Amino acid sequence: MAKKITQKTKTEMPCRDAGERSRSFDEVALGYTIDMAVAEANRCIECKNEPCIAGCPVGIDIPTFICQVAAGDFQAAWQTLSADNLLPAICGRVCPQEEQCECKCTLGRKFDPVAIGRLERFVADHAASQGWQVGGTIAPPSGRAVAVVGSGPAGLTAAADLARLGHKVTIFEALHKPGGVLVYGIPEFRLPKTIVSREVQALEQLGVEIKTNHVIGRTFTVDDLFDELRYDAVFIGTGAGLPHFPKIPGVNLIGVYSANEYLTRSNLMKAYRFPESDTPMIRARNVAVIGGGNTAMDSVRTAKRLGADHAYLVYRRSRDEMPARHEEIEHAEEEGIELLLLAAPIEIVGDAESRVRVLRCERMALGDPDASGRRSPVPIPGSAFDLEVEVVVFAVGQGANPLISGTTPDLPVNKWGNIVADDATGATQKRGVFAGGDIVTGGATVISAMGAGRRAAQAIHAFLTAPAAAPDTPIGV
Amino acid sequence: MYPVLENELLSQDVHRLWIEAPHVARKRKPGQFVIIRVGEEGERIPLTIADVDTARGAIALIVQGVGKSTRELNLVPAGGTVLDVAGPLGRPTHIEPGAHVCCVGGGIGAAVVYPIACGVKASGGRVTAILGGRTKDLVLLEREMRAVADACHVTTDDGSAGAKGLVTDALSAIIAEGVRIDEVVAVGPVPMMRAVCELTRPLGLKTTVSLNPVMVDGTGMCGGCRVLIGGQQKFVCVDGPEFDGHLVDFGELSARLRAYRSQEAESLTHYCASH
Ligand SMILES: Cc1cc2nc3c(=O)[nH]c(=O)nc-3n(C[C@H](O)[C@H](O)[C@H](O)COP(=O)(O)OP(=O)(O)OC[C@H]3O[C@@H](n4cnc5c(N)ncnc54)[C@H](O)[C@@H]3O)c2cc1C
Ligand code: SF4
Ligand code: FES
Numbered sequence: 001m002a003k004k005i006t007q008k009t010k011t012e013m014p015c016r017d018a019g020e021r022s023r024s025f026d027e028v029a030l031g032y033t034i035d036m037a038v039a040e041a042n043r044c045i046e047c048k049n050e051p052c053i054a055g056c057p058v059g060i061d062i063p064t065f066i067c068q069v070a071a072g073d074f075q076a077a078w079q080t081l082s083a084d085n086l087l088p089a090i091c092g093r094v095c096p097q098e099e100q101c102e103c104k105c106t107l108g109r110k111f112d113p114v115a116i117g118r119l120e121r122f123v124a125d126h127a128a129s130q131g132w133q134v135g136g137t138i139a140p141p142s143g144r145a146v147a148v149v150g151s152g153p154a155g156l157t158a159a160a161d162l163a164r165l166g167h168k169v170t171i172f173e174a175l176h177k178p179g180g181v182l183v184y185g186i187p188e189f190r191l192p193k194t195i196v197s198r199e200v201q202a203l204e205q206l207g208v209e210i211k212t213n214h215v216i217g218r219t220f221t222v223d224d225l226f227d228e229l230r231y232d233a234v235f236i237g238t239g240a241g242l243p244h245f246p247k248i249p250g251v252n253l254i255g256v257y258s259a260n261e262y263l264t265r266s267n268l269m270k271a272y273r274f275p276e277s278d279t280p281m282i283r284a285r286n287v288a289v290i291g292g293g294n295t296a297m298d299s300v301r302t303a304k305r306l307g308a309d310h311a312y313l314v315y316r317r318s319r320d321e322m323p324a325r326h327e328e329i330e331h332a333e334e335e336g337i338e339l340l341l342l343a344a345p346i347e348i349v350g351d352a353e354s355r356v357r358v359l360r361c362e363r364m365a366l367g368d369p370d371a372s373g374r375r376s377p378v379p380i381p382g383s384a385f386d387l388e389v390e391v392v393v394f395a396v397g398q399g400a401n402p403l404i405s406g407t408t409p410d411l412p413v414n415k416w417g418n419i420v421a422d423d424a425t426g427a428t429q430k431r432g433v434f435a436g437g438d439i440v441t442g443g444a445t446v447i448s449a450m451g452a453g454r455r456a457a458q459a460i461h462a463f464l465t466a467p468a469a470a471p472d473t474p475i476g477v
Numbered sequence: 478m479y480p481v482l483e484n485e486l487l488s489q490d491v492h493r494l495w496i497e498a499p500h501v502a503r504k505r506k507p508g509q510f511v512i513i514r515v516g517e518e519g520e521r522i523p524l525t526i527a528d529v530d531t532a533r534g535a536i537a538l539i540v541q542g543v544g545k546s547t548r549e550l551n552l553v554p555a556g557g558t559v560l561d562v563a564g565p566l567g568r569p570t571h572i573e574p575g576a577h578v579c580c581v582g583g584g585i586g587a588a589v590v591y592p593i594a595c596g597v598k599a600s601g602g603r604v605t606a607i608l609g610g611r612t613k614d615l616v617l618l619e620r621e622m623r624a625v626a627d628a629c630h631v632t633t634d635d636g637s638a639g640a641k642g643l644v645t646d647a648l649s650a651i652i653a654e655g656v657r658i659d660e661v662v663a664v665g666p667v668p669m670m671r672a673v674c675e676l677t678r679p680l681g682l683k684t685t686v687s688l689n690p691v692m693v694d695g696t697g698m699c700g701g702c703r704v705l706i707g708g709q710q711k712f713v714c715v716d717g718p719e720f721d722g723h724l725v726d727f728g729e730l731s732a733r734l735r736a737y738r739s740q741e742a743e744s745l746t747h748y749c750a751s752h
Contacts, residue, residue, distance in 0.1 A: 174563065174694070174696045175563075175694060175696075176514055176521070176560070176561040176563070184698075211500075212561070212563075213500070213561050213562060213563035213564075214500060214563075215563060215564070215566065215695075215696055218504075218509075218564065218565055218566055219500050219501065219504065219563075219564065219565070220500075220504075241696070241697065241698040242697055242698070242700075243698070243699065243700040245700065245703070245710060251710075252703060252704075252705065252710075252729055252733065254732060254733060254735070254736040255736075257700075257701070258699060258700040258701075260698055260699045260700065261693055261699035261700055261701045264693055264694065264698070264699055265693065269520065269521070269693070270518070274740065274744070275740075275743055275744045275747040275748075276518060277518045278518055278519050278520040278545060278546055278744060279520045279521075279693075280737045280740030280741070280743075280744065282736070282737075353732070353735070354729070354732035354733070354735075401696065401697050401698065401715075402697070402715065403696065403697060403715060
């Protein structure tokens with residue numbers, strides 16, 4: 001232990017005022033200044049066993065980059081960080097650090113852990129403002145071509161790593177804009193879209209071609225990618241995009257949205273600027289969002305920004321069980337979001353025009369822990385109550401999209417429709433096809449999808465360079 | 478950017494656009510659609526692929542200018558471009574080789590049944606077509622349909638073209654003749670599709686309809702296009718767009734189609750005011 005602890009709590013990160021921001025889509029958290037970053041980095045006690053590294057799914061060399069920040073050598077910190085993480089500006093903003101790097105921090109046993117995420121964000125933003133390029137080199141062309149399906153964090157990471165290894169990479173994206181959940185799901189106020197497009201541009205500078213409006217399974221099947229377009233390997237990172245609706249009366253009334261639709265309309269299609277942008281959405285005075293994860297939190301905070309007087313979050317367990325990031329729950333409460341805990345919807349009632357008027361809920365009590373270790377909610381008989389709302393948003397999890405599995409019969413999926421892939425390599429049971437991210441694990445995190453993309457890129461490289469895989473056909477496209 | 482090769486006025490407010498989109502043209506099959514975005518602020522709008530020209534790598538869309546986005550699309554001249562064309566989307570029509578199919582198209586629905594009729598003919602089947610509209614100008618693709626169908630009947634509400642009456646009157650008459658029909662494919666406004674289904678249901682005559690709910694992504698990601706089919710929740714963009722008409726909850730579909738009526742009017746007013 002090298003240092004004496006002088007500051008027990010994290011250096012605060014400035015935020016936009018709650019009243020102001022609850023009506024605006026501008027980013028909430030403003031990031032550290034240089035002085036704040038250096039002060040926070042100096043809290044690191046440089047302990048020998050470096051437990052934080054093990055907490056990071058991509059194993060960033062956290063102590064080294066923090067030490068470099070403390071010394072004021074931000075360029076060196078950027079080199080360290082960008083060597084391990086392709087999207088640090090994004091991870092620093094959206095990673096659940098309290099469950100990952102920061103929860104392992106030695107300092108955290110007694111005091112606040114080092115604010116690793118905030119420092120990561122600072123270094124990445126500072127590098128962008130200085131125009132520093134990503135560290136690392138690009139190998140000479142290998143003559144092999146890889147198709148990456150989906151441009152979420154898994155696909156972007158796999159594409160970047162493969163391009164650096166000298167392979168020709170094409171990303172096929174179904175939507176009109178690359179980024180996956182980073183562009184259609186996570187709102188501007190939490191992750192500005194300019195940051196995502198900056199990362200996508202960096203990828204294009206590596207020579208990666210991005211073909212939007214290409215829906216694999218329809219425009220081309222996976223087999224077409226090999227047989228017609230002559231790719232040597234395929235990486236599938238198509239995410240967990242199929243929304244679930246509960247089986248209760250009224251889910252098809254007007255004003256009932258999946259979180260995916262609600263957020264896509266607002267984020268990707270910019271419906272919050274309607275009629276300047278063409279996509280509409282129902283702007284209601286009273287909105288109820290069902291769920292307790294990040295998706296629910298993003299939806300309910302969006303509802304408030306779209307002008308709701310009452311934006312309720314209805315969650316069937318208690319606050320402690322909410323899977324959303326703690327910081328986001330706090331931010332939401334500051335913005336006036338009303339949490340209705342231990343409550344679950346049982347029916348949605350509409351008017352004569354089939355528009356939502358009432359969300360009927362019942363109160364829950366926590367029973368014994370279930371298989372996942374969380375205490376399962378049990379309805380309290382006779383506890384039904386009504387919420388008057390015009391919009392109901394379900395953020396209750398999602399399944400796997402069947403477009404690829406339905407058109408690739410020799411690609412096995414599990415009973416939930418997720419592609420079966422080896423955790424260490426992403427290899428599927430179909431030769432030359434690898435998969436990673438939410439399409440394999442079900443809804444998880446940005447950083448875990450990136451980790452999967454990175455591991456798969458290594459495995460694809462090994463597959464392409466193994467003697468057995470020598471090219472027998474010329475590469476076209 | 479996808480070049481618009483031709484833009485032809487078919488009837489008042491109805492245009493046929495040929496758009497170069499080789500990635501869509503190469504694989505598209507009857508029954509499939511695309512999602513178009515005209516410009517940077519544009520919505521994603523689903524449109525049936527009415528025809529294909531593989532030599533030019535182009536698809537034809539028949540667009541009725543009803544709202545802001547469709548009017549804007551109809552204004553793109555030959556030589557202009559649209560920003561995004563994604564597809565082909567949806568499941569292709571299931572065509573039974575050699576079957577006798579009665580293709581019923583109401584108004585713009587003709588653009589959907591026409592490629593299906595072509596598909597039926599291509600697989601050795603027989604097509605009896607019925608095209609209907611409120612008035613003469615709203616009967617679309619009659620010439621094209623006559624060129625492929627074995628027989629083509631036209632109905633208008635006001636009698637300005639073909640027989641005065643509804644498509645269901647023509648369908649009843651054909652059924653009454655006692656010709657064996659294997660399947661009816663009906664596409665048009667919801668009340669028309671519902672009426673056809675009510676007519677064929679007691680006869681046990683297989684009836685397929687193509688649905689046009691509000692969509693966003695068209696890839697199964699948002700669930701906005703959901704409909705009830707035989708009590709089951711289905712996503713039209715991936716499970717459809719064609720379904721067994723006897724199982725469709727048309728009441729719910731037509732309610733959901735009205736979801737954004739006031740916003741659509743607002744968008745159009747805003748557009749007209751600024752153009
Ligand atoms: C609203 C919301 C908030 C979240 N907040 C956080 C957070 O704060 N922190 C965190 O760590 N995680 C968060 N997550 C989870 C995280 O975003 C995901 O785990 C992560 O994005 C998964 O990455 P992916 O690359 O596997 O897939 P995705 O990001 O889902 O990307 C998949 C891409 O593939 C495309 N695609 C799908 N099918 C096809 C096809 N057939 N052909 C071509 N392209 C296709 C899709 O259009 C999409 O662009 C959040 C998720 C949501 C929905
Ligand atoms: S990527 Fe995420 S887990 Fe890793 S150091 Fe950064 S914030 Fe922590
Ligand atoms: S349009 Fe979004 S799921 Fe069908």
